[in-house]
Amino acid sequence: MKATTRTRTADRGTDIRTDPEAGMTKRIEVAGLNAYYGSHKAVEDISMTMEPRSVTAFIGPSGCGKSTFIRTLNRMHELIPGASVDGSVALDGQDLYGSDIDPVAVRRTVGMVFQRPNPFPTMSIYDNVAAGLKLAGIKRKGDLDAIVERSLRGANLWTEVKDRLNKPGAGLSGGQQQRLCIARAIAVEPQVLLMDEPCSALDPISTLAIEDLIALLKERYTIVIVTHNMQQAARVSDKTAFFNLAGPGQPGKLVEIGDTETIFSAPTEESTADYIAGRFG
Amino acid sequence: MSTTTPTAPADPERKAPPAKQRTKVRLGDRIFSGAARGAGISLLVIMAAIAIFLVVKATDALSENNGSFLTDQGWDPNAAKPAFGVVTLVFGTVVSATIAMIIAVPVAVGVALFITHYAPRRIAQTLGYIVDLLAAVPSVVYGLWGYIFLAPKLLGLHSWLADYLGWIPIFDKEQAGVTARTLFTVGIVLAIMILPIIAAVTREVFLQVPRAHEEAALALGATRWEMIRVAVLPYGKPGIISASMLGLGRAVGETIAVAMVLSPSFEVSVHILDPGNNTIAANIANQFGESGDIGRGALIASGLVLFIMTLLVNGAARVVINRRKAFSGANS
Numbered sequence: 001m002k003a004t005t006r007t008r009t010a011d012r013g014t015d016i017r018t019d020p021e022a023g024m025t026k027r028i029e030v031a032g033l034n035a036y037y038g039s040h041k042a043v044e045d046i047s048m049t050m051e052p053r054s055v056t057a058f059i060g061p062s063g064c065g066k067s068t069f070i071r072t073l074n075r076m077h078e079l080i081p082g083a084s085v086d087g088s089v090a091l092d093g094q095d096l097y098g099s100d101i102d103p104v105a106v107r108r109t110v111g112m113v114f115q116r117p118n119p120f121p122t123m124s125i126y127d128n129v130a131a132g133l134k135l136a137g138i139k140r141k142g143d144l145d146a147i148v149e150r151s152l153r154g155a156n157l158w159t160e161v162k163d164r165l166n167k168p169g170a171g172l173s174g175g176q177q178q179r180l181c182i183a184r185a186i187a188v189e190p191q192v193l194l195m196d197e198p199c200s201a202l203d204p205i206s207t208l209a210i211e212d213l214i215a216l217l218k219e220r221y222t223i224v225i226v227t228h229n230m231q232q233a234a235r236v237s238d239k240t241a242f243f244n245l246a247g248p249g250q251p252g253k254l255v256e257i258g259d260t261e262t263i264f265s266a267p268t269e270e271s272t273a274d275y276i277a278g279r280f281g
Numbered sequence: 282m283s284t285t286t287p288t289a290p291a292d293p294e295r296k297a298p299p300a301k302q303r304t305k306v307r308l309g310d311r312i313f314s315g316a317a318r319g320a321g322i323s324l325l326v327i328m329a330a331i332a333i334f335l336v337v338k339a340t341d342a343l344s345e346n347n348g349s350f351l352t353d354q355g356w357d358p359n360a361a362k363p364a365f366g367v368v369t370l371v372f373g374t375v376v377s378a379t380i381a382m383i384i385a386v387p388v389a390v391g392v393a394l395f396i397t398h399y400a401p402r403r404i405a406q407t408l409g410y411i412v413d414l415l416a417a418v419p420s421v422v423y424g425l426w427g428y429i430f431l432a433p434k435l436l437g438l439h440s441w442l443a444d445y446l447g448w449i450p451i452f453d454k455e456q457a458g459v460t461a462r463t464l465f466t467v468g469i470v471l472a473i474m475i476l477p478i479i480a481a482v483t484r485e486v487f488l489q490v491p492r493a494h495e496e497a498a499l500a501l502g503a504t505r506w507e508m509i510r511v512a513v514l515p516y517g518k519p520g521i522i523s524a525s526m527l528g529l530g531r532a533v534g535e536t537i538a539v540a541m542v543l544s545p546s547f548e549v550s551v552h553i554l555d556p557g558n559n560t561i562a563a564n565i566a567n568q569f570g571e572s573g574d575i576g577r578g579a580l581i582a583s584g585l586v587l588f589i590m591t592l593l594v595n596g597a598a599r600v601v602i603n604r605r606k607a608f609s610g611a612n613s
Contacts, residue, residue, distance in 0.1 A: 076500060081402065108502030118493040122515035122608045131511055132501035168607045181497070188501060 175206020
């Protein structure tokens with residue numbers, strides 16, 4: 001009984017990794033979205049589409065609302081006391097802010113990787129990856145083993161940690177911790193993966209490892225990444241969205257979105273060109 | 282040799298000025314370090330003096346003891362033939378503290394979680410303030426309240442427990458009790474007493490849980506309770522244990538509240554719903570005034586036993602905390 005389950009899960013894992021069609025990646029359509037902290041409007045009137053199986057990068061100066069906006073895509077924003085959102089975010093046509101939608105379920109569908117690696121310090125490497133699975137009710141050891149291995153392989157971390165799965169996750173290097181967090185996020189098979197400046201706390205070599213990983217992951221997920229590093233946006237993304245704000249205290253706005261190549265070579269807006277050329281921000 | 286000789290005098294000369302500057306100690310620094318060292322040493326001296334005094338007095342009394350100190354149930358150190366044993370006292374102390382911990386720790390953790398993670402900010406602040414205030418209430422007040430108010434109210438609970446759970450030996454009632462001045466009531470009063478201190482410390486610990494860990498759990502699709510289970514409680518575990526140890530210290534050492542509430546005896550009885558049993562600290566409070574030299578020595582000996590018990594429990598707690606040190610939040 002147990003052996004059969006294990007094989008089946010392992011098969012399913014291989015399927016997803018070899019066959020892009022097997023992924024559950026989805027298109028995100030945002031319409032007229034505003035985000036607030038109390039009465040302060042942080043993000044104003046954003047409408048854009050993020051394509052499945054591609055990487056969309058958000059760039060822009062500090063305080064322009066990129067991070068706030070990305071956190072509205074998995075309903076993490078509203079967890080801050082006083083924070084609120086209006087407008088709509090649709091995942092393959094289904095509004096995430098619909099009245100019948102459970103935010104907890106949204107966060108299970110839309111995974112997130114944070115700016116600073118945040119593995120659970122009280123858990124082993126194995127338990128970190130299994131944390132989301134246990135929350136989802138997967139308890140059988142065989143299933144867990146298979147998914148943990150598949151997720152760690154998917155995050156390019158397996159060969160480095162396979163001999164010390166029971167050691168604390170906090171004992172890894174910064175770059176490994178961030179890949180552990182990616183493994184933890186993809187273990188629950190989300191449809192979208194949000195990354196909020198995932199490399200800003202990492203050294204160049206670890207950054208390269210994460211960027212390589214993003215290139216692999218986009219075969220299976222809709223990926224949205226916030227970055228302060230324009231070279232990184234140019235390297236990893238298919239589409240780039242430039243955010244800006246009119247002045248201090250003003251809400252951030254989407255200036256333009258387009259193919260990364262176009263945005264970096266011939267942007268429509270002057271402010272985009274100025275930002276990319278390093279004239280401000 | 283000849284080459285080193287000329288350089289040797291040159292060296293100190295060159296190095297002398299910085300070395301002098303480095304070792305220059307200001308008067309204020311010298312006074313402060315002297316005062317700090319003096320305070321540290323005097324603490325050790327006082328501790329040693331207390332320990333020597335206690336051990337000497339205790340051995341004096343123990344050498345006069347005609348019974349077995351560790352196994353005798355009676356306590357009669359002031360008789361012509363002194364005989365006293367500590368077993369009833371140890372039993373009562375352990376049982377009352379256990380009851381208190383079983384009730385207080387989960388409730389205190391719940392209060393701390395409510396304050397830190399569930400209550401609206403304004404209510405949380407008020408509640409936190411009240412908890413701090415309760416932690417500062419003197420134990421004699423709890424004793425009075427337990428004796429005058431709580432014990433009579435608990436009579437009903439005593440008979441209910443005896444009626445429905447009487448098949449469990451500890452809830453079996455042998456005396457048709459008209460008083461609730463029992464070890465069970467003592468346990469409840471102690472629980473109420475130590476709850477605020479445990480809640481106050483655990484609350485501080487829960488506030489230290491990094492927001493990043495909580496968000497990590499929430500982003501995985503954890504509900505608030507699951508987030509608490511995955512991120513907050515494991516991170517706070519060493520703190521919860523330390524807070525419980527603080528509470529336990531207060532519970533086992535509690536003197537006056539127990540002395541007021543409990544109707545004591547010197548016979549070990551597992552029936553916690555009956556009056557009887559005694560605790561080390563309460564016995565010291567009850568007997569000290571009317572004791573002769575040997576009687577006091579005997580009480581001091583029981584105090585040493587309490588001290589050793591506390592050391593053992595604290596040591597055990599430390600072992601539990603250190604066993605998973607690599608997995609503590611300190612590494613994040």
